[in-house]
Amino acid sequence: MKQLKNIAVYYSLRVEQFEAAWEYMVQHHGTRDHKWLQALFEEWKRWVPVYLKEIFLARMFPVQPSEVVSSYFEELLHKDTPLKEFLDKYDQVLQTHHQLEALVDLDSRNLSSMLKSRCHFELQLSKVYTNDNLRKFESEVEGMYSCFSTSKLNVDGPVVTYIVQEQTEVDPALKLMEIGERGETV
Template identity: 30%
Template sequence: MGGLAPMNIITDQDFSMRAGIEEVFPLAVHRHCRWHIIKKAEETLGPFFADRPDLHKAFELCVDHSLTVEEFERSWMAMIETYQVQDNETLASLWEKRMYWVPSYFMQCFFPFLQTTQRSEGFNAALKRYVSPGNSLLQFGKQYTSLQQKILGSKLQQEAKTALKQPKLLTCLPMERQMSKTYTNKIFNK
């Protein structure tokens, strides 16, 4: 890393990793991968949310749309109170670890939409839809090629849309203008 320490680090919930990072990179902002935390929580919250779709929507709004720590904490408390879920252990555990995974706690840091292995795990999930373990090597090759073409087509389509239509800028800041030229419209508008 050229003698430079990372400023921001994303890992899974490995607490020995957290201790090592704190020791080796004391100035780095270390957060846990939101994708892994939500995926793990969904194992228990999935059926719970299925019976309470309004709670699930409130949870997503609270986590994904709170812009400040205060806003997140206020909407989390309102959600817990409104839906009377004070005794839910998974939600209580998520609350205890909130400063490690909730986006509003990291608004001052640059984490460009990536969450540890999100990209590779997302591809693995897509690959599993296309490829069966019982396939021959030839079938695997054909299906893998088909998946690559679909992904490439989607990326080319996004790039074409970006070239044809410039996103609406919300500020006059040079950084926003630069980012609108660097990212596709889909990523920029995220």
């Protein structure tokens, strides 16, 4: 199954090749009626390389660089896990994940937290964000207080780029150093 999937996904040069290879794979393994595989197939334009040839994806990460990437499946799967067992375990893991998210949401709704400003938007966000996400947002807002100058650099449709100057406190023991074009201290 893995070899057929890799051929279908990574070695298809044309959309028709991918579709034919996927069809053969699900027919050969009898997995045509599996809901998760059907959903995966319906979203192929978002993840199959043959559809992404014309899209530039530099600097896109699945998680924040500071976050640790951990797999839900490390303890559940091994290299010889049959497809049926994988799909069953995948469904179990998703259900568990959704239950945990629901508990966090419930806790956030039941435990109100002190707001850091008197801004109306913070009150609105406190009603829809979890407490953890609200704290991250508040941290970003607090960081804006040290910004004293902005100027618009570029407008490209809905994307507007600004240059922002930020005042930060520097340890007086530190000296200002200038770095030259070749990386040397000037």
